[in-house]
Amino acid sequence: MDLETLTEKHLAYPQVSMAVWAPSMGARYGDRLAVVDGDRTCTYRELDERSAQFANALAASGVRPRDVVLLHIGNCIEFVVAYYGTLRAGATVTPVNPLQPQPGLRRQIEETGAVVGVSQPAQAQTLRDAAEGTSLTTVVVAGDGVVADGTVVGFDAFTAGQPTRFAPAEVTGDDVAHLAFTGGTTGISKGVRVLHRNVVGNVTQMCAWRAGHAVAETPDGLVTLEPIEELDIYGVQPGKGSTVVVSPLFHAHALINTSFLLMCGLTQVMAGRFDPARMLELIERHEASYVTGSPAMWHSLATHPDVAVRDTSSVRVVSSGAAPIDRGTLDALVAAFPNARVTEGYGLTEATCVVTANPLGVGTDYRLGSVGIPIFDTVVQIRAQGDTTEVVGPGEHGVLWVRGPQVTDGYLNHPEITAQQYVDGWLDTGDIAYRDEDGYVFIADRAKDMLIYKGYNVYPRELEEILVSHPAVSTAAVIGRDVGAVGQEPVAFVVPRDGADIDEVALMAFVAEQVLPYKKIRDVVVLDALPTSAAGKILKTDLRSRLAEVSQPS
Structure with missing residues (x-):
C-alpha cells in the first residue's frame, strides 16, 4: 500500500x-468478553x-x-x-x-x-x-x-x-459527549467541549486506520463494522484478541481507544497499576493483540527479564504516544514483540484524541522520531511562528495547526481562549513541529513549557501559581529536569519575600498537598532574583542553563 x-x-x-x-x-x-477486571468479567x-x-x-x-x-x-x-x-x-x-x-x-x-x-x-x-x-x-x-x-x-x-x-x-452529533479537562497550551485547567460527532468521528477514523474497517449505520439505527477493501492494514483484527489497559480511562487517550477497540471486539483487560512483569503475564494469558502506552513504559517492559520467558507472539500492534521513542527502546520493542508493528502517534484533547499516526498499511514504513501522517480526513499545516498566514515548507519548524472531524467545539466558559485557538475550523495546537518531504510529522517542542513525566502532562504555570501562594515565596518559575526514560520532573526556582526564609522540604510538601502525585516539585532552588528580559519576562532558558548547578536526583 x-x-x-x-x-x-x-x-x-x-x-x-x-x-x-x-x-x-x-x-x-x-x-464475547468485553472487559476482564481481575476475577470479574x-x-x-x-x-x-x-x-x-x-x-x-x-x-x-x-x-x-x-x-x-x-x-x-x-x-x-x-x-x-x-x-x-x-x-x-x-x-x-x-x-x-x-x-x-x-x-x-x-x-x-x-x-x-x-x-x-x-x-x-x-x-x-x-x-x-x-x-x-x-x-x-x-x-x-x-x-x-x-x-x-x-x-x-x-x-x-x-x-x-x-x-x-x-x-x-x-x-445529536452537536451535543456534548465529554467535558474533558486539560491544561491545553495555556496551563489553565479548562473543560474541552467534545461533541458526540467528534467522538464518533475519531473512533471511525481509528477503526479504519488501525483495523481497515468502516463504521457503518444499520437499518435499526445502530452501527457495525464493514471491511474497506482497498485498505490492506496489518493491525487490529475485529473480533479477535485483547488489549491490556494500563493508561487511565479518565484520560482522553485511553477513553477513545476503549471505544475504538471495543467497537473492534477486543477484550479490555484491566491491568491496574503498571508492573512490567504482570503486564507481560497478562499479554501471554489473554493473547493480547494490541497494546498501547508511553516510551517510559515500553522501556521498562521491553528490557524486563521476563520478556525472554513470556510468549508475546500474539501482539500485532504496539502503539506509543506522549513522547518520542528512542532508538534503544525501539530496538528492544522489536525484539520483545517479534510479530508486532510499532506505531507512534500524536493527539490532544482539543482534537478528541488522535491527529496523526504512523500507518499500519502493508508496505508502509516506520520513521523513527515521527508521529506519522495525518489520519483520514485530517489536514495539518505548519505555520510560521508569529505569522499564522504563512505555511512553511518541509523541514521548517513552525506551529502545528489541525483541521478535521475530531477538532472539538472549544473550551467551556472560555470564549476568548476558544477564539484564539479555534479559527475558521482550524485548531492551533501550540506545539512546534515540522514535516519531511513525504508529509511525516515530527514534534520538535511540546506546547509552551509543558513537561511530560511518566506520560503525564505537567504544566509549570499551575505549579507556579501554587508556589507564589506560599507566604514565604515572592516569585517562582518551574522548569523540567531530564530524568531519562520517564521524561522530565519539575524543579522550582523561587525568590523569597523580604525577610522570609524558605524551607525547601516544607515548600515541596506544601505543593504536594495540592496536586496529583506526578506533578510534585522534585527540587527547589532559592535565588535572590529570577532572570528577566527587558520586558520583564522570566528567562527560562537562563534557568535551564543553571540546572547543571542543581544536584542531580539520586
Whole structure:
C-alpha cells in the first residue's frame, strides 16, 4: 500500500451519537468478553444490559439528556458501564482523576454543573466533601461494603431492579459527549467541549486506520463494522484478541481507544497499576493483540527479564504516544514483540484524541522520531511562528495547526481562549513541529513549557501559581529536569519575600498537598532574583542553563 492511497481515502461518518455504542457492540459481539477486571468479567451482552440499567437508574434519579455525570473512578468494569450508560442516557460525561485533591475536584463540579458522581470507596469521601453545597447531589460508589448514607448509594444498589433495555436518548452529533479537562497550551485547567460527532468521528477514523474497517449505520439505527477493501492494514483484527489497559480511562487517550477497540471486539483487560512483569503475564494469558502506552513504559517492559520467558507472539500492534521513542527502546520493542508493528502517534484533547499516526498499511514504513501522517480526513499545516498566514515548507519548524472531524467545539466558559485557538475550523495546537518531504510529522517542542513525566502532562504555570501562594515565596518559575526514560520532573526556582526564609522540604510538601502525585516539585532552588528580559519576562532558558548547578536526583 502506498501513502497516496491512505492520504486520499475519505470516510463516511455515521450520523449517530455515542448513545448507540453499547447496544451496537452488544448486538455484534454478544457473549464475547468485553472487559476482564481481575476475577470479574463482563461480556458485550452484559455491557449492553448493565449500561441500560445504569441509564435507567440515571433517568429514575432525575438525570435528563445534557445533564452532566462526573466519573471519579479508576479503571474497572463500573467505569465502562457508567461511561456508556451515561452516554446512552444522553447525559454528558466529565471524567476526573480519582486522586484529584478536593479543591480541583470542586472546581470541576462547579464549572460543569455535574449532578451525579461515580466514585470508589477510597475516594468517595473526598467527592462528598467537594460536592457539598453544589449541584452534585448523588454519589454512586462502586465496590463492596458501601453504606448508603443520604447522597451516597452503592453502584449495584443504584442499578438494581432497573430494566436491561434503554432506547438511546435523542441527542445529536452537536451535543456534548465529554467535558474533558486539560491544561491545553495555556496551563489553565479548562473543560474541552467534545461533541458526540467528534467522538464518533475519531473512533471511525481509528477503526479504519488501525483495523481497515468502516463504521457503518444499520437499518435499526445502530452501527457495525464493514471491511474497506482497498485498505490492506496489518493491525487490529475485529473480533479477535485483547488489549491490556494500563493508561487511565479518565484520560482522553485511553477513553477513545476503549471505544475504538471495543467497537473492534477486543477484550479490555484491566491491568491496574503498571508492573512490567504482570503486564507481560497478562499479554501471554489473554493473547493480547494490541497494546498501547508511553516510551517510559515500553522501556521498562521491553528490557524486563521476563520478556525472554513470556510468549508475546500474539501482539500485532504496539502503539506509543506522549513522547518520542528512542532508538534503544525501539530496538528492544522489536525484539520483545517479534510479530508486532510499532506505531507512534500524536493527539490532544482539543482534537478528541488522535491527529496523526504512523500507518499500519502493508508496505508502509516506520520513521523513527515521527508521529506519522495525518489520519483520514485530517489536514495539518505548519505555520510560521508569529505569522499564522504563512505555511512553511518541509523541514521548517513552525506551529502545528489541525483541521478535521475530531477538532472539538472549544473550551467551556472560555470564549476568548476558544477564539484564539479555534479559527475558521482550524485548531492551533501550540506545539512546534515540522514535516519531511513525504508529509511525516515530527514534534520538535511540546506546547509552551509543558513537561511530560511518566506520560503525564505537567504544566509549570499551575505549579507556579501554587508556589507564589506560599507566604514565604515572592516569585517562582518551574522548569523540567531530564530524568531519562520517564521524561522530565519539575524543579522550582523561587525568590523569597523580604525577610522570609524558605524551607525547601516544607515548600515541596506544601505543593504536594495540592496536586496529583506526578506533578510534585522534585527540587527547589532559592535565588535572590529570577532572570528577566527587558520586558520583564522570566528567562527560562537562563534557568535551564543553571540546572547543571542543581544536584542531580539520586
